[in-house]
Amino acid sequence: MDQTKKAAEATAAAPAERLDSPLRTEGELALRFIGAGSAFSKKFYQNNLLVAKGEDHVLVDCGTRTPEALALLGLTVMDVRNYLITHSHADHIGGLEEVMLQNRYVARRKPNIVITEKLRDVIWSMSLRGGAAYNERHDGKPLDFLDFWIPNYPKRRRGEDRELSVATVGGIEIILFRTMHIPDSAAGWRDSFPSYGLVLDRRVLFTSDSRYDPAMVAAMEAAFKLEAIFHDCQLFKGGVHAALEELAALPASTKAKTRLMHYGDKIDDFRPRIAELGFAGVAEQGETYRFR
Numbered sequence: 001m002d003q004t005k006k007a008a009e010a011t012a013a014a015p016a017e018r019l020d021s022p023l024r025t026e027g028e029l030a031l032r033f034i035g036a037g038s039a040f041s042k043k044f045y046q047n048n049l050l051v052a053k054g055e056d057h058v059l060v061d062c063g064t065r066t067p068e069a070l071a072l073l074g075l076t077v078m079d080v081r082n083y084l085i086t087h088s089h090a091d092h093i094g095g096l097e098e099v100m101l102q103n104r105y106v107a108r109r110k111p112n113i114v115i116t117e118k119l120r121d122v123i124w125s126m127s128l129r130g131g132a133a134y135n136e137r138h139d140g141k142p143l144d145f146l147d148f149w150i151p152n153y154p155k156r157r158r159g160e161d162r163e164l165s166v167a168t169v170g171g172i173e174i175i176l177f178r179t180m181h182i183p184d185s186a187a188g189w190r191d192s193f194p195s196y197g198l199v200l201d202r203r204v205l206f207t208s209d210s211r212y213d214p215a216m217v218a219a220m221e222a223a224f225k226l227e228a229i230f231h232d233c234q235l236f237k238g239g240v241h242a243a244l245e246e247l248a249a250l251p252a253s254t255k256a257k258t259r260l261m262h263y264g265d266k267i268d269d270f271r272p273r274i275a276e277l278g279f280a281g282v283a284e285q286g287e288t289y290r291f292r
Contacts, residue, residue: 022050022073022288023057023080029172029201029291031230034059034069036285038234038241038264039091044285045069046091047208047232047262050080051200056170058082058114060198060206064094078107082152082169084114086208087181087195088123096123097131100148114152114167114174119194120145161219162189175199177220179210182240189216203291205229209262212246217254226257227291230283233260235270244270248277259283 022032030052037044046063059066059080067077077099085093103111115123124145133142145151154165154176162177180188181195197207197216202224210216210232220226237243241262250258260274261283274282283289 022075023052024055025052025290027054029053029203030288031200031204031206031291032288033261033283033285034073035063035065036261036263036283038262039063039089041263041265043265044263044267046094048092049206049230051172053172053201054170056082056172058084058169058172058174060084061086061092061208062095062099063091065091066095067098076102078102080111082112082114084167084169084174084198085119085123086197087119087193088127089209090127092209093123093127096128100128100132101135104148110148110150112152112169113149114154114169114176116163116165116176116194116196117153119196120151122194162216173201175202175224177216179207179216180213181209181211184211184238184240186211189213199224199226201291203227205231207231207242209240210242211240212242214250217250221254228280228289229254229258230261231258232262234262235264235266244273244277247279252278255279259289 032050034050035045035048037046039046045065048063048066049060051058051060062083070076099111103109132148136143152167154167156165164175164177167174176196176198178189179195179197180186180192182193186192195209197210199205199220205220205226231247232242233244233247234241235244237245255278257280259280259282263282267282
């Protein structure tokens, strides 16, 4: 068999995801919701986002069901080389133990992680250490965070509100800022447990989990020329997420470029109301939103 024929057969046999991978684009910024549901959704995967631009990519959050969601794309947690974590709830970090163990003991390499030092200490000491630290001992000591990860610490911008900081993953610029999420009694982001929203390439606002905080949205719109907003939304009022009827009070121009995410299983019942209120719609699970 000649080499040309061998190459053609190898290409034909290659998995489709390798030929048209969600981990890269033709140069545009692409946001793929591998999950769009709330923490306890049974119909939708958890609200985790795969961001790609050219040859660069980053997975924003890695919840308990993320390895399963990636498998539907023909990917494993070892194919994802860059992670970013917004806060410490299980629907955002529950898949990280698999990431750490698969990479250390199968791929034998460390993935990169964009994370603030404050949040690193929280998720390692309170969530990840128990399942990862004691698998080995070196010089009588258990493993630590740096045995599993190559950290990419965002750089703080002094004088900026909300502890605003900047990180880059290849050609993707990521601006992180503090959000008001938990506890429900917090009067603002300063009183809240560490959680972060993102601005991607100065074009797209991704709130991750956030209570209703119109000042935050207004500040990000004032600072950046946002083309799209993806906002946390629950379908009832109360608790630690922005409610649909609260978000209804946002300016019409803001709602027109806002898609709602992190929703519950009854989202289809609310689509008419979402359209009536003037939102762009919902972030559809499995859909890719491209910004050229």
